[in-house]
Amino acid sequence: MLPMLAILGLLLLSRSTLAAPASFLDAELLSFPFFSWFSPAPSTFSELEPAVLQLSAFCNPAASDFHVNSSALPLVDFKLQDSYAGLLPITADDGEERKLFFWYWPTSAPEGSKYLTIWLNGGPGCSSLMGFLQENGPLMFLPGMDKPQPNPEGWTTASDMLFIDQPIGTGFSTGPPSVKNEEDIADQFYGFLRQFYDVFPELLAKPLIFSGESYAGYYIPFIADRINLTDAQILELEARRAQCGYDALLAQLTYPPSGPLTLPNGNTDYTPSECDLTDLFKQWCREANPCFREERITDTCPRLDDPLDTYFNRTDVQTLLHLAPTAWSECAPHSIYQTGADETTRYAEVLLPGLLAALPGGVTLWHGLLDGLLLAEGDRLTVQNLTWGGAQGFREAPSRALWEGGERRGTWHQERGLTYVEVERAGHMVPQDQPAVALRVLKYVMGLEGL
Known part of the structure; x- marks a missing residue:
């Protein structure tokens, strides 16, 4: 010593x-x-x-x-x-x-x-x-x-x-x-x-x-x-985020919005390979945590066995469901599209303004904040770039507390028929991680209770 x-x-x-x-x-x-x-x-x-x-x-x-x-x-x-x-x-x-x-x-x-x-x-x-x-x-x-x-x-x-x-x-x-x-x-x-x-x-x-x-x-x-x-990895992601225009995009996330959002890369729907930071982020996460799951970023080892494949491939289960013996998988191992890719030329978001005007119960979106597959910031940017009910985006930032069981479980906001909910301690599968909150949101959509 x-x-x-x-x-x-x-x-x-x-x-x-x-x-x-x-x-x-x-x-x-x-x-x-x-x-x-x-x-x-x-x-x-x-x-x-x-x-x-x-x-x-x-x-x-x-x-x-x-x-x-x-x-x-x-x-x-x-x-x-x-x-x-x-x-x-x-x-x-x-x-x-x-x-x-x-x-x-x-x-x-x-x-x-x-x-x-x-x-x-x-x-x-x-x-x-x-x-x-x-x-x-x-x-x-x-x-x-x-x-x-x-x-x-x-x-x-x-x-x-x-x-x-x-x-x-x-x-x-x-x-x-x-x-x-x-x-x-x-x-x-x-x-x-x-x-x-x-x-x-x-x-x-x-x-x-x-x-x-x-x-x-x-x-x-x-x-x-x-x-x-x-x-060093965090600093590299931060530097590339700025170089690729993502910081400038996030800076446009204001309430109310100042106008249509300008996308990076010349305002085109294109991401060059050096700006595809998602795969790099996931690679580094898996190097640090072999059991990292983008669906819920807090998961750690040991990885638990998922019983779904085993259960739904049981002959007795399939017989009870009036099925001939068949191979079942949680997600299809092949493309469901005839050409191998989705060739839709419109984003689903462009349908929302018309749906909001037509649906008496409006539209409710939710997002688990532990989701690494889809990011809540993307939802917020999408909402703020939409025009419906005579105005663009939310006038106010989501800030109302969502309480369940005496605990704060998230944040929500509603304007002109569009409700947006962010759920704390939930990943990609909100009903799995926060079942009571998910049921509460369903009852809200049904008009049975408020948030």
């Missing part, structure tokens, strides 16, 4: 991205502040109990498996914020034995915190619970104390905190050690983060801060560099 690293604390601020589930953050070096490795014991601690807030539920039911009643910790005789702790594997492979221990503490700040801060101790091989219980956690248990006491200067008063025992072989982490260098440690840490965000996806929205001391001065730059591998 280098002596200088005994007092080196390295902070890295990372911003969240929406590019892909595996590209959940993009590290940016902020500063190299210095922290004392061994904090001197304060003479007294405040007897004021820390604020205790009610935790928001996470959408993944697996999160409840890690819930901790922090106030029930032995020797603790004051109230604490509830937390989440346990072991998560470093890969999504079945039977993965290598698991890192984590302890996640939501902030106790009354106003909440937009940040998630990770704390790592050094060693190598020292548990981050050292920092939790004797440095910056919500309670202190220092030499000479007979029981833990509240820590009024704990970092949970300002930020969500995530204490992690890493690498494998450290603290409560389990499994056979298998790293040879810092690159291996960074790869395993990155794998753990992917599993962590799969259980707690709401935390993806929080910019990530790395902090640590001593040998963590080695760990953190390599971990940040591993995460930062996606940065």
